[in-house]
Amino acid sequence: MFNSRIGRGYPNPNAAAKTTSKTSDIGVIQQLAAEFADLSRKDIQAWRAAIQSASNPETPRWSLLQDLYEYLIPDGHLGSQMDIRRGLSESVRYYIRDSKTNKEDPVKSKTLEVEWVFDAIGDLIDHEFFGYTIMQIVDPILGVYQLLPRRNFIPQKNILLFEANGDKGIDVTDPAFKGTIIVVKSRNKFGIMNDIVPDLIWKKNARQAWAMFSEKFGIPMTTATTRTRDKKELDRIEIMLKNLGKASQAIFPEGTTLDIKDSAAKGDPFKVFLEQMNYSDQQISKRYLGGTMVSDNGSSKSQSEVHERTMNDIIAGRDKKKVEFIFNGKILPVLRDTFRMPFSETDEFVFDRSQKLSIPGKWGIVAKAIELGYQIDNDWISSTFDFPITGKVEPVKAAPPTNEPPSAKGQPIALANGSFFA
Numbered sequence: 001m002f003n004s005r006i007g008r009g010y011p012n013p014n015a016a017a018k019t020t021s022k023t024s025d026i027g028v029i030q031q032l033a034a035e036f037a038d039l040s041r042k043d044i045q046a047w048r049a050a051i052q053s054a055s056n057p058e059t060p061r062w063s064l065l066q067d068l069y070e071y072l073i074p075d076g077h078l079g080s081q082m083d084i085r086r087g088l089s090e091s092v093r094y095y096i097r098d099s100k101t102n103k104e105d106p107v108k109s110k111t112l113e114v115e116w117v118f119d120a121i122g123d124l125i126d127h128e129f130f131g132y133t134i135m136q137i138v139d140p141i142l143g144v145y146q147l148l149p150r151r152n153f154i155p156q157k158n159i160l161l162f163e164a165n166g167d168k169g170i171d172v173t174d175p176a177f178k179g180t181i182i183v184v185k186s187r188n189k190f191g192i193m194n195d196i197v198p199d200l201i202w203k204k205n206a207r208q209a210w211a212m213f214s215e216k217f218g219i220p221m222t223t224a225t226t227r228t229r230d231k232k233e234l235d236r237i238e239i240m241l242k243n244l245g246k247a248s249q250a251i252f253p254e255g256t257t258l259d260i261k262d263s264a265a266k267g268d269p270f271k272v273f274l275e276q277m278n279y280s281d282q283q284i285s286k287r288y289l290g291g292t293m294v295s296d297n298g299s300s301k302s303q304s305e306v307h308e309r310t311m312n313d314i315i316a317g318r319d320k321k322k323v324e325f326i327f328n329g330k331i332l333p334v335l336r337d338t339f340r341m342p343f344s345e346t347d348e349f350v351f352d353r354s355q356k357l358s359i360p361g362k363w364g365i366v367a368k369a370i371e372l373g374y375q376i377d378n379d380w381i382s383s384t385f386d387f388p389i390t391g392k393v394e395p396v397k398a399a400p401p402t403n404e405p406p407s408a409k410g411q412p413i414a415l416a417n418g419s420f421f422a
Helices: 044-055 063-072 076-090 108-113 117-123 192-217 233-243 269-289 302-337 357-373 379-386
Strands: 019-021 094-098 132-139 144-147 159-161 168-169 179-187 223-225 251-252 347-350
Touching: 044 063, 044 192, 076 117, 076 302, 094 108, 117 132, 117 144, 117 302, 144 168, 159 251, 179 192, 179 302, 192 269, 302 347, 357 379
Parallel strands: 019 168, 223 251
Antiparallel strands: 094 347, 132 144, 132 179, 159 168
């Protein structure tokens, strides 16, 4: 991450961001001050303050909100939902086609079948999570692009600050940078993360409270009552108590009465803490994937299938459509005009939306086509169904029918002369 000091910084309310058009042969990221994100413990009040800072009409600053997001991201369930959402688009084949003929260009498609494009698809989808994504394409031939820090960007003014809480930066719409910098903004101003911030904060609090509860009441208290006042004996008893484990302990003088209460099960802490955490996970799943039964245990197969269709057809379909718009409207023009890559104005980036049949389904179609008299290439059949074809076996023709009775030596048959044996 980027920062020069630890702790929260506040923008100068009287300082508006100043822009510069100074260019450099190195990436813009090299011109930004190295700073650390504020990852101290956050609460609901910190979230409200971050929203107010990002919404300031005169001097908006997004570092507080983006730092809050980064603090909340280390969550197993949230991470899995984000990976699934990205993977729904990253795992789909894409290609380049001519917009006039709708025919794929295999050579140009191969040009973009590289790692940086795969990574860029995931980073572009992230703009829905965090409100925006800003990247600079440095060298697509070598596969170099850089994600610019969100905490330094002011989406309302398209200004990237050199320091997250400073007042100087660059206007990313300036022609000097427009040819390499890609900015993508979400329709949801603060991103999906903002909708689940309270649930993530409460979930972290529930886990911390449960850990404290387990530490206090999970191991029974161990006490010792003795009549001796000898310091050596008391020290020896204390050492033995410590060796019993990490439970709490105490030594009381003779005559002291201690009432030990087992509070581990009182109030049903398992239900109190776990139910709150499960509820938060459900809200995260609904917001990211449109349902809970794709990644969580579900009791109904039919409901799981409905949630899966919602995720694949609506959520993932929307993401892929947005990525196509970004590539065709922003990235392909940069690759063509700035880096002189062999793309024409009629080329377009598309995901493969063709339906894939199972092997038995394909075989049924092929068999029916052959039955109808269509000729199908043997090499294609061999590669598609993964079996070798060395030739064609001619079918055995049945003998033509005759009026002669079948030969059945030794078998009784009726003949015209009245005999029953041939």
